[in-house]
Amino acid sequence: MKRTLITCVIAVVLFTAVFGLVYPLLFTGVSQVVFPGASNGSKIMRDGKLVGSKLIAQDFRKPVLGANGKPKMDEDGNPVMVADPRYFQPRPSQTTYSPSTTFFSNLGPNSTDAQAEVKANMDAYLALERRYDPTLTARGIPADAVTQSASGVDPDISKSNAAIQAHRIAAVRHLPMATVKKLIADHTDGRFLGIFGEPGVNVLQLNLALDGLGR
Amino acid sequence: MAQGWLQIAIFLLVVVALTPPLGIYMARVYRNESVFLTPVMAPVERLTYRAIGVDPSREQDWKSYARTLIVFSGLFFLALYLILRTQSIQPFNPAGFNSAPWDVSFNTASSFVTNTNWQYYGGETTLSDFSQMAGLTVQNFVSAAVGMAVVAALIRGIVNRTSKSLGNFWQDVTRTLFYILLPLSIVVAVLLVAGGVLQTIGHDVTAKTVEGADQLLAVGPVASQIAIKQLGTNGGGFFNVNSAMPFENASAFTNFIEVLAIILIPAALTYTFGRMVGRQRQGWAIFAAMLALFLVLVIVIVPAEQHGTVAQHAAGLHNGGNLEGKEVRNGIAQSGLWTVTTTTTSNGSVNSALDSYTGLGGMVPMAALGTSEVIFGGVGTGLYSMLVFVLLAVFIGGLMVGRTPEYLGKKIEAREIKLASLAALFTPLAILVTTALAIATKFGRASIFAKGPQGFSETLYAYLSQANNNGSAFAGYTGFVQPNAPGNGGSFGITFADLLGGGTMVAARFIPIILVLAIAGALAGKKVAPVGPGTMRTDNPTFVVLLVGVVVLVGALTFFPALLLGPIVQSLSTQLF
Numbered sequence: 001m002k003r004t005l006i007t008c009v010i011a012v013v014l015f016t017a018v019f020g021l022v023y024p025l026l027f028t029g030v031s032q033v034v035f036p037g038a039s040n041g042s043k044i045m046r047d048g049k050l051v052g053s054k055l056i057a058q059d060f061r062k063p064v065l066g067a068n069g070k071p072k073m074d075e076d077g078n079p080v081m082v083a084d085p086r087y088f089q090p091r092p093s094q095t096t097y098s099p100s101t102t103f104f105s106n107l108g109p110n111s112t113d114a115q116a117e118v119k120a121n122m123d124a125y126l127a128l129e130r131r132y133d134p135t136l137t138a139r140g141i142p143a144d145a146v147t148q149s150a151s152g153v154d155p156d157i158s159k160s161n162a163a164i165q166a167h168r169i170a171a172v173r174h175l176p177m178a179t180v181k182k183l184i185a186d187h188t189d190g191r192f193l194g195i196f197g198e199p200g201v202n203v204l205q206l207n208l209a210l211d212g213l214g215r
Numbered sequence: 216m217a218q219g220w221l222q223i224a225i226f227l228l229v230v231v232a233l234t235p236p237l238g239i240y241m242a243r244v245y246r247n248e249s250v251f252l253t254p255v256m257a258p259v260e261r262l263t264y265r266a267i268g269v270d271p272s273r274e275q276d277w278k279s280y281a282r283t284l285i286v287f288s289g290l291f292f293l294a295l296y297l298i299l300r301t302q303s304i305q306p307f308n309p310a311g312f313n314s315a316p317w318d319v320s321f322n323t324a325s326s327f328v329t330n331t332n333w334q335y336y337g338g339e340t341t342l343s344d345f346s347q348m349a350g351l352t353v354q355n356f357v358s359a360a361v362g363m364a365v366v367a368a369l370i371r372g373i374v375n376r377t378s379k380s381l382g383n384f385w386q387d388v389t390r391t392l393f394y395i396l397l398p399l400s401i402v403v404a405v406l407l408v409a410g411g412v413l414q415t416i417g418h419d420v421t422a423k424t425v426e427g428a429d430q431l432l433a434v435g436p437v438a439s440q441i442a443i444k445q446l447g448t449n450g451g452g453f454f455n456v457n458s459a460m461p462f463e464n465a466s467a468f469t470n471f472i473e474v475l476a477i478i479l480i481p482a483a484l485t486y487t488f489g490r491m492v493g494r495q496r497q498g499w500a501i502f503a504a505m506l507a508l509f510l511v512l513v514i515v516i517v518p519a520e521q522h523g524t525v526a527q528h529a530a531g532l533h534n535g536g537n538l539e540g541k542e543v544r545n546g547i548a549q550s551g552l553w554t555v556t557t558t559t560t561s562n563g564s565v566n567s568a569l570d571s572y573t574g575l576g577g578m579v580p581m582a583a584l585g586t587s588e589v590i591f592g593g594v595g596t597g598l599y600s601m602l603v604f605v606l607l608a609v610f611i612g613g614l615m616v617g618r619t620p621e622y623l624g625k626k627i628e629a630r631e632i633k634l635a636s637l638a639a640l641f642t643p644l645a646i647l648v649t650t651a652l653a654i655a656t657k658f659g660r661a662s663i664f665a666k667g668p669q670g671f672s673e674t675l676y677a678y679l680s681q682a683n684n685n686g687s688a689f690a691g692y693t694g695f696v697q698p699n700a701p702g703n704g705g706s707f708g709i710t711f712a713d714l715l716g717g718g719t720m721v722a723a724r725f726i727p728i729i730l731v732l733a734i735a736g737a738l739a740g741k742k743v744a745p746v747g748p749g750t751m752r753t754d755n756p757t758f759v760v761l762l763v764g765v766v767v768l769v770g771a772l773t774f775f776p777a778l779l780l781g782p783i784v785q786s787l788s789t790q791l792f
Binding site for chain 1: 221222225226263266267268269282283286287290291294337339340348349350352353356357385392397400401404408409410411412413414415416419420421422423424425426428430431432433434436438439440454455456459460461462465466467468470471523524525526527529530531532533534535536537538539540541542543544545546548549565566567568570571572573574576577664665666667668669672689690691785788789790791792
């Protein structure tokens with residue numbers, strides 16, 4: 001028994017060193033050299049500054065300004081935010097797009113909170129988009145536009161969601177619809193091998209490309 | 216929808232295609248034959264034996280094998296608990312996290328040593344890189360290797376005709392680690408990083424977003440951990456939202472690799488089994504029973520999610536299915552496929568929020584867990600649990616045709632059946648008792664998040680998952696409260712949930728393991744009767760149907776009343792709570 005115990009203690013130390021330190025550290029070193037972009041989080045730089053990650057959605061809302069020119073606050077002391085009409089909007093997020101404190105919404109299938117949340121999101125979506133796309137009705141709203149993603153930082157929206165928002169972007173930025181559609185197509189990731197997963201439009205890259213047009 | 220079915224069909228074809236080559240490879244590893252990695256790994260293997268001072272050729276009977284396994288796992292439990300409790304003074308802690316409280320640490324140590332990876336904490340807001348690597352990544356390897364060693368021992372018990380030996384524990388664990396898990400992990404980790412998954416060590420970075428706000432990007436050594444988390448059917452994520460997080464599962468490509476990595480080894484082990492017992496059809500018969508049950512679950516979950524939830528319909532949303540808690544790049548088919556794969560295989564990682572599934576869709580993972588993880592199941596655990604059901608099916612079949620039950624020529628007698636019944640019933644019993652305790656006491660109800668039947672579902676799911684060493688969750692269920700991350704000040708555990716869950720995980724892992732090794736010990740050394748015209752065949756469709764029937768009956772009889780109270784009520788009702 002004593003012999004077994006000693007053997008096990010050595011094994012614990014040895015396996016911890018090999019699989020807990022050597023394996024991940026060595027692999028980190030190799031990844032940093034071979035895949036510097038991906039292994040560091042697919043960062044996007046603009047004008048030499050870190051603007052975000054290709055894989056992580058960010059908030060494209062801006063604070064509402066009060067009469068005094070300062071951001072308006074809600075009763076909890078958080079600034080009231082409104083969608084910035086110049087940009088494509090990502091999916092709603094339960095974490096205000098935080099990639100460092102992730103959690104699920106955990107809204108259940110028959111929860112009154114879930115109903116209220118979806119209803120509010122649908123009203124907001126219609127209020128924002130119907131001005132530019134008069135044919136849009138509640139029944140035409142794509143599910144991804146009004147439900148919270150799993151990660152809270154889903155970088156993609158569905159193609160149909162992007163197509164609806166394109167009307168607004170074209171109008172606000174005075175761009176031809178064809179240009180906007182072309183940009184959407186350029187920033188759509190297809191299925192893997194054309195088979196697996198679903199196509200998604202990368203919102204951050206698309207918005208950066210819009211800004212890149214200078215309008 | 217058609218596109219969804221096509222994805223799933225092709226995925227399953229890939230699994231079937233990879234099963235024989237990997238199965239043959241693993242059979243060679245467990246028979247101590249040379250494989251293509253031998254020139255590289257043999258020196259490492261020898262060095263390991265010398266360092267820990269064991270003679271790998273020393274044969275162990277079941278008691279000796281079990282004793283070594285328990286001491287080994289017990290010490291690892293202690294080591295992990297100490298690492299978690301001393302986190303604040305360790306290196307690789309750039310965010311300066313405190314150590315987790317004792318109750319959560321107990322739950323987490325139980326969870327990772329038992330291959331469960333139930334997580335009451337959020338990884339990126341609780342654990343340092345050191346804890347993630349030296350604490351958790353190690354366990355992902357070692358607990359998986361322990362499960363695979365047990366199945367190798369059981370197969371030897373079935374095969375051995377003259378000796379009582381089940382092999383050598385150290386040899387099985389070492390060879391599993393260096394010849395199977397490590398090489399496969401490296402391959403998968405490389406593919407994941409190539410596909411965009413993080414692999415770095417250092418401080419989190421702050422980006423200035425387009426709108427001018429600060430966005431803190433939490434980083435870490437993710438890919439190396441995710442590879443083994445999937446391959447070893449562990450499931451514990453680096454991030455709180457697990458493989459829904461793009462840094463952990465970046466694209467449709469990485470999603471495909473990860474879900475394939477989950478099922479790869481459990482599927483291939485059926486082939487290893489056929490090869491080691493010398494009758495390949497026996498392996499395929501078990502594979503077929505597993506696949507049949509798997510298909511039923513997939514066929515239910517995808518349309519259920521496509522339908523959307525009661526709450527969404529009430530809000531007026533009828534377009535595109537239930538995407539609450541799902542990512543666009545995965546969509547409904549890949550989310551549903553992942554959920555079935557992860558819950559049938561004791562993996563427990565998720566790429567979507569199970570708590571937000573439809574009533575019927577959410578019942579699918581519960582049903583998967585209710586079958587005691589025998590549909591492919593965990594690495595090693597799945598096959599040995601299924602073999603327990605095989606013995607029961609052989610016994611029932613024998614009773615029906617009035618013959619002494621035999622499996623692969625060995626008589627199945629009272630001792631084996633008693634042990635097999637205990638092994639098959641222990642986990643379900645543990646689930647029902649713990650769920651009842653958690654629902655009936657105010658200490659247990661403190662963990663519930665949702666109102667109405669969903670609250671019951673969350674509780675049932677928590678103990679289904681922990682007792683089956685799965686680790687997936689209806690994540691509203693709470694055992695650890697953590698206001699605002701940096702330094703995780705003010706955090707506290709919900710002691711009742713932490714202890715009940717931790718105890719359940721440990722008991723439901725090691726008691727069945729001991730029973731299975733005892734069965735192996737009872738079978739080892741038995742004479743093999745020659746196959747005659749009167750032998751009940753265990754490799755034909757009739758037996759597959761019988762086996763599926765036994766699995767479904769045991770699961771349904773045990774859990775149907777509990778399922779009625781949660782997901783079935785939700786599926787049948789349009790009421791909101």
